[in-house]
Amino acid sequence: xxxxxxxxxxxxxxxxxxxxxxxxxxxxxxxxxxxxxxxxxxxxxxxxxxxxxxxxxxxxxxxxxxxxxxxxxxxxxxxxxxxxxxxxxxxxxxxxxxxxxxxxxxxxxxxxxxxxxxxxxxxxxxxxxxxxxxxxxxxxxxxxxxxxxxxxxxxxxxxxxxxxxxxxxxxxxxxxxxxxxxxxxxxxxxxxxxxxxxxxxxxxxxxxxxxxxxxxxxxxxxxxxxxxxxxxxxxxxxxxxxxxxxxxxxxxxxxxxxxxxxxxxxxxxxxxxxxxxxxxxxxxxxxxxxxxxxxxxxxxxxxxxxxxxxxxxxxxxxxxxxxxxxxxxxxxxxxxxxxxxxxxxxxxxxxxxxxxxxxxxxxxxxxxxxxxxxxxxxxxxxxxxxxxxxxxxxxxxxxxxxxxxxxxxxxxxxxxxxxxxxxxxxxxxxxxxxxxxxxxxxxxxxxxxxxxxxxxxxxxxxxxxxxxxxxxxxxxxxxxxxxx
Amino acid sequence: xxxxxxxxxxxxxxxxxxxxxxxxxxxxxxxxxxxxx
Numbered sequence: 173x174x175x176x177x178x179x180x181x182x183x184x185x186x187x188x189x190x191x192x193x194x195x196x197x198x199x200x201x202x203x204x205x206x207x208x209x210x211x212x213x214x215x216x217x218x219x220x221x222x223x224x225x226x227x228x229x230x231x232x233x234x235x236x237x238x239x240x241x242x243x244x245x246x247x248x249x250x251x252x253x254x255x256x257x258x259x260x261x262x263x264x265x266x267x268x269x270x271x272x273x274x275x276x277x278x279x280x281x282x283x284x285x286x287x288x289x290x291x292x293x294x295x296x297x298x299x300x301x302x303x304x305x306x307x308x309x310x311x312x313x314x315x316x317x318x319x320x321x322x323x324x325x326x327x328x329x330x331x332x333x334x335x336x337x338x339x340x341x342x343x344x345x346x347x348x349x350x351x352x353x354x355x356x357x358x359x360x361x362x363x364x365x366x367x368x369x370x371x372x373x374x375x376x377x378x379x380x381x382x383x384x385x386x387x388x389x390x391x392x393x394x395x396x397x398x399x400x401x402x403x404x405x406x407x408x409x410x411x412x413x414x415x416x417x418x419x420x421x422x423x424x425x426x427x428x429x430x431x432x433x434x435x436x437x438x439x440x441x442x443x444x445x446x447x448x449x450x451x452x453x454x455x456x457x458x459x460x461x462x463x464x465x466x467x468x469x470x471x472x473x474x475x476x477x478x479x480x481x482x483x484x485x486x487x488x489x490x491x492x493x494x495x496x497x498x499x500x501x502x503x504x505x506x507x508x509x510x511x512x513x514x515x516x517x518x519x520x521x522x523x524x525x526x527x528x529x530x531x532x533x534x535x536x537x538x539x540x541x542x543x544x545x546x547x548x549x550x551x552x553x554x555x556x557x558x559x560x561x562x563x564x565x566x567x568x569x570x571x572x573x574x575x576x577x578x579x580x581x582x583x584x585x586x587x588x589x590x591x592x593x594x595x596x597x598x599x600x601x602x603x604x605x606x607x608x609x610x611x612x613x614x615x616x617x618x619x620x621x622x623x624x625x626x627x628x629x630x631x632x633x634x635x636x637x638x639x640x641x642x643x644x645x646x647x648x649x650x651x652x653x654x655x656x
Numbered sequence: 657x658x659x660x661x662x663x664x665x666x667x668x669x670x671x672x673x674x675x676x677x678x679x680x681x682x683x684x685x686x687x688x689x690x691x692x693x
Contacts, residue, residue, distance in 0.1 A: 208681060215688060236688075243685050250678045257671040266665035266675075273679045281686025288687070301684035308677040315670050397662050 179237040184479050187244040192472020193332035195249035196465065201317045204253075205309055207246040212305045214238045219298035247475055252467040255459050256317065264404055264524070267459055268452040272397045275448065279390045283383065324607055324614075325545060331604065335581045336469030342578040345461040345527070346470055348519045350477045353454050355512025356417060357481035360447055362489035362505040363389075363424070363440075369498055370427065375436055388437045389444025396445035400452065409453045409521040416450035417513035421506040428502035457521045463529035463617050466579075528618035535613050540606075540640055548605035549583065549643040553598060554636040560594040562630055569626040570599070576623060577601055580615040581608055602643060609640070 194203055218235050221227035251270075258266045288297050327335070340346055371377040371385050403412060419442060426439040455474075462470040493501035543550075558566045567587070574585045583602045590596035603609045627635060666672045 204677075208677070211681065211684070215684070218688065239685060239688060243681075246681075250674075253674060254671070257674060258665045258668055262665045262668070265662055266671060268662065269665055270675050270678070273675060274682060277679050277682040277686060281683045284683065285687035297687050301688050304680050304684050308680050311673050311677050315673055317670075401662055 195468025359509035361485035388440035392441035392444030424506035545607035
């Protein structure tokens with residue numbers, strides 16, 4: 173059983189960054205259809221082995237790992253496609269629906285599987301799933317996603333993964349989303365990990381009552397789903413996250429102290445509701461701050477933080493419960509959650525209305541014909557002439573430009589001032605390939621336009637042109653003196 | 657900003673299809689896990 177757990181969870185960590193890059197580089201529909209088709213094959217293999225009775229421990233672990241890997245490969249893309257499917261005004265509701273559905277699937281999956289196993293036998297679980305997954309592949313045939321690569325070749329996978337990490341390093345709003353989710357995930361996982369023991373030993377619940385207790389969180393989540401449009405209209409994203417975590421901490425204290433089943437059911441419903449309000453709020457901000465071109469990679473890093481925190485939290489709270497008592501573990505989780513809620517208050521999620529990640533196409537690539545898309549590295553230089561008294565304002569505007577270019581994949585960026593002529597400043601940045609340079613306008617967003625306007629205010633509407641130069645590398649074999 | 661209520665996005669066919677398939681596949685994976693165990 174522990175080996176199966178490893179086979180399911182480890183691919184999620186190992187493949188996260190690859191899956192995120194794949195979601196941005198390849199056709200997203202083709203990726204999910206391929207993954208689903210692969211899952212059908214693995215499920216049929218499970219079904220055949222189970223029907224013929226020829227399954228072994230090794231075959232079950234291998235097939236489970238294969239299914240875990242396929243699920244991990246599709247995880248970022250399922251989330252990354254959502255903003256492209258709905259209007260911006262519906263995004264928050266779409267994210268809440270998808271989160272509530274996922275909580276429902278987590279609760280209903282084992283229960284439904286249990287019913288099929290009890291009535292028809294274990295083999296039927298696989299046959300039913302094979303049919304469901306095949307229906308999924310067919311249903312996706314009707315989906316027509318739109319993508320805009322600007323007619324450029326797809327990014328290389330390894331470079332795309334590197335750029336994903338570089339983006340996280342230079343995007344403060346994304347970092348805040350990730351930091352906000354960690355304390356919530358680290359603590360809310362305790363409830364999932366400890367609920368079976370709580371039900372059995374503290375509440376003395378039988379299997380049917382355990383089902384009810386597990387379902388209470390789902391009921392709370394659905395109730396919160398209905399309330400989310402009203403809550404969002406009245407509170408800021410930060411207020412929703414903080415209040416949800418404090419309310420969940422209170423619910424955990426109740427669970428630590430009560431042996432009364434109705435009270436426990438109410439506390440679990442509150443925990444389910446507050447998990448949905450907090451997680452869907454953070455996820456909506458995540459989906460809003462990420463421009464479409466990097467969304468798969470950004471989501472993958474978020475999922476890595478989320479799943480990592482879930483795993484670490486489950487281990488820590490399990491150990492606390494084992495060494496002390498269930499009550500202590502629940503009380504400690506509640507305290508940790510309240511501290512976490514307060515600790516992340518200074519980090520502000522950006523209000524959704526302030527963010528516009530629509531591509532702005534802020535610069536036009538210079539008309540150059542003697543260069544191929546794969547040529548590189550390429551250095552681009554612009555010569556600025558500013559009033560030396562405005563140097564501080566210029567440097568501040570250029571710092572925003574530097575951060576934006578770094579997010580968009582520029583390798584390095586620097587400014588240098590002519591020692592003889594104050595105010596004559598050379599800006600230089602390097603891109604890995606010419607294709608990468610051509611991608612920069614597609615990666616600049618409407619939110620970056622403010623930097624552009626600041627520069628126009630300083631130097632007038634005609635910004636200096638960018639001059640592309642091939643970066644020369646040292647030759648591996650030096651020419652002999654006679655050849656020089 | 658206008659919104660169409662908690663279920664509003666489901667009126668969009670592409671969203672309804674993609675989310676349903678995602679949930680169905682997640683359900684299948686959770687059930688498969690149980691069958692495997």
